[in-house]
Amino acid sequence: MTPDQPTDPLADQPTDQELLRAHVDGDPDAFGVLFGRHRDRLWAVAVRTMGNPEDAADGLQDGLIAAYRRAGSFRGEAAVTTWLHRVVVNACLDRLRAAKVRRTETLPDDLEEYGNRGSLASATEAEQDPADLSVRDERRRAVLDALATLPDEQRAALVLVDMEGYPVAEVAEMLDCAVGTVKSRCSRGRARLAVLLGVLREDGDAAHPAPGNPDPPRPVRSTTAPRAPPTPADP
Template identity: 60%
Template sequence: MTRDDRTLLRAHVDGDPTAFAELVTRHRDRLWAVALRTTGHREEAADALQDALVAAHRKAATYRGEAAVTTWLHRIVVNACLDRIRRSRVRAADPLPDDLGEHPPPGAARADPAPGPEEAVLARETHDRVLAALATLPPEQRACLVLVDMEARPLAEVAEVLGVPVGTVKSRCARGRARLAALLGEDRPPGTVPPPPASHHRGGDPR
């Protein structure tokens, strides 16, 4: 019988030698995507994820069940990413990896598997511009957009992950989206309108 996340974490705390590995295997792809998109650097993401999983393994007994296990794990991963960004002072203008778009959020519509050549080129160019622009945002804004817009996480859950009020998440998303729109607009031909960054939650705090 498949054990749920809470059962696995509790079993790990109780000494089950396989429970934590099973939990990590279940969520590793999503946690890796969050780390990669937040740091924008493959090596930094790998190190941050490793730091986070070690911390989660050691701190499992502190989990009290107030939030979902996935929320708890995301909080540890995002904090590890932000810590590494601050410590290493990764240059904000470095482009994000080209494969970040290979992890669409749950329920997101997938692109036509066989687009025409022109559509494929335009989609790739837009994809690269968005990723490069995202990499210029302050880490806290980037983390909010990754979780809200790219991972389709509810605002309340993102607030729990980041340890800030929902209003702060909305404000950071609004500022980040506005900055992305401005950056994307700078590279487009005159008279064209830049596509808005994908968003699952509108009406952010305008501050």
């Protein structure tokens, strides 16, 4: 390599799998580094699955403790990120099933700070009209409220596929179910959201797919991602 060639700052960084193995082998810092890489997307999935930041923090904490303790069971059949999402989503769903509630709270107003994290993106609001921002915020809240009314499994599938942008096959691994099951859950969830959010469709600001199409363009994309909580203490 010549002096003029740029170096890759991540070239010397351990991979996710190497970090997980180091954690299993007793490295006290490896799991924290691994979580730090993926905390924003894990938090986004947790908060959208649970419906509010307080329960999401509990669900994420449960998931991370489970991942910390079960790291030795990871066999490498899937990516480490897929495995982490599976553990966190399952922890959130377990909490929802135990509580037997359907959350309807909207998400907090501090979501804009993480608007460019993960697979999500937001426009530069400084250049937008305040009236437009108010309308957009109202519609985003309507989408989140509608999402909270879905059955837990449908909501989890839609969060991962439509809001986080994961491929259906990878979501099937995360949720430990068949690809067809994920498609079915997404299709039924989208059909339900299309009914609940019909006013948005009439205004031309939300594209809702036909119920029979499992893989249309993503119709329910929030433009922001929530604030991540502090890294949980080691169990």
